Amino acid sequence: MADSKVETISRLAQWRIDNFGPCSYKKSDPFKLGIWNWYISIERNRYLYIHIFPEPSRLSKEQPPVARFILRVSNNSGPTRKFYISPVHERVLRTSDDFVWPVDTAFLGRFVIDVEFLDLKAFPGNGGVTRSIWPSDGKLQTVADQSALRCLSRMLDEAIHADLTIITADGTLKAHKAVLSASSTLFHSLYLQNADEEDTYTIHMEDMSQESCKSLLSYLYGTINQEDFWNHRLPLLGAANKYEINDLKAACEESLLEDLNSENVLERLNDAWLYQLQNLKKGCFTFLFDFGKIYDVRDEINTFFQHADRELMQEMFQEVLTILK
Incomplete structure (x- = not known):
């Protein structure tokens, strides 16, 4: 029948019924919303009873x-149009x-x-946590984060409005004072002390190679990859x-503790002693003494003690x- 079709848009399903008698039953065609196919059925026996259920599958x-x-029932049109609106329902x-209803x-x-x-969640059969099938704040945040990282990556790679020159041991790099200031209170105080100088600024990082400094900037701009981080951990x-x-x-x-x-x-x-890394130092002690690996480094220990x-x-x-003890 023509009036068994349900129209959908976004999260709304609408069923327009053209002819329904005083003692009737009618079931819609299946319609897709979310990941399920659905039916709406209606019957009258004193009240109008509305059922909503997924297609058996x-x-x-x-x-x-x-x-x-939420459900809403209304006569189709006209000056005497009436609405019946349900409470918010939530159930499996x-x-x-x-x-x-x-x-x-x-x-x-x-x-x-x-x-x-208003929301649709998949009920996990294994007893896990129900999760919405629709984009949530977390997913939106992920999209926003990815967009921001793409912009920051372009700013760094293309030196867009760069106002900072970094001199490394074997080359120079361009960056942005605002990004470095937000990443380090030391950088921030350094720029405040030189606020009256010209718009562009130069800092010296000659204790780092250009590649290591690139990795540092990539980290500060949120675009570093695992391989570069791994290769330049110590710098x-x-x-x-x-x-x-x-x-x-x-x-x-x-990271240094992971591949001990x-x-x-x-x-x-x-390194742990030099940079006051307590967890790494404890891990080294455990590796050497609790696990008895001190005997594996007997040839190197004398040089180390010197x-x-x-x-x-x-x-x-x-x-x-x-x-x-």
């Missing part, structure tokens, strides 16, 4: 919809018996049923410590004594 059985919705819908109305002939879905750690970029310092410490082995443990221990800080050596001996 494997999907609706394994992941039944959790729907939050599996069959035609899961939801019914009785409407005390004498509407006959032509009228309209609107169903506005990045030195810069993070020097310019008080604490989140980068923490990321470098965590017998070949690098003494070097990492020295150059190690006296206080670090005292801590190492104290660690040994603690284990022997």
Whole structure:
């Protein structure tokens, strides 16, 4: 029948019924909304009863919809147009018996049923958390973050309105004072001290190679990739410590702890002492003494002791004594 079709737009489903008698039953054609196919059915027996339910399928059985919705019934048009609006309903819908709304109305002939879905979630069969199938604030934030990162990447790569020149050990780079100021209180105070100088500014980072400095800028602009971070961890750690970029310092410490082995443990221990990385130092001590890897570095330990800080050596001996107790 022509009036069994349900029109949909966005999250709204509308069923226009042309002819409905005093004792009738009618079921719509299936319509798609979200990831499910749906039906609306109506029947009259004193009240007008409206049912909403998903089409029986494997999907609706394994992941039944959790729907939050409002219904509205109105006669089609005219000066005496009336509305009946339901409360907000929220429930799991599996069959035609899961939801019914009785409407005390004498509407006959032509009228309209609107169903506005405020949210649709897939009910997890494994007992997990229900999640909306529609874009949420988190997804919107992800899109916004990606857009912002693309803009920052262009600003850095194309030196758009760059007002900062960085002189490295083997080349120069362009950047933006505002980005560096927002990333480091030390940079910010440095620029404040020179606020009366010309618009462009030059800083010297000759203790870093151009490639390492590029990685530092990529981190500050939010565009660094894992390979560059991995390859330049130690220069990045030195810069993070020097310019008080604490989140980068923490990321470098965590990364250096992840690939600790017998070949690098003494070097990492020295870095941990130099940059006051307590977690890395503790990890090195655990690796050497608790796991007995001190015997794997017997050939290197003498050279290490010749150059190690006296206080670090005292801590190492104290660690040994603690284990022997």
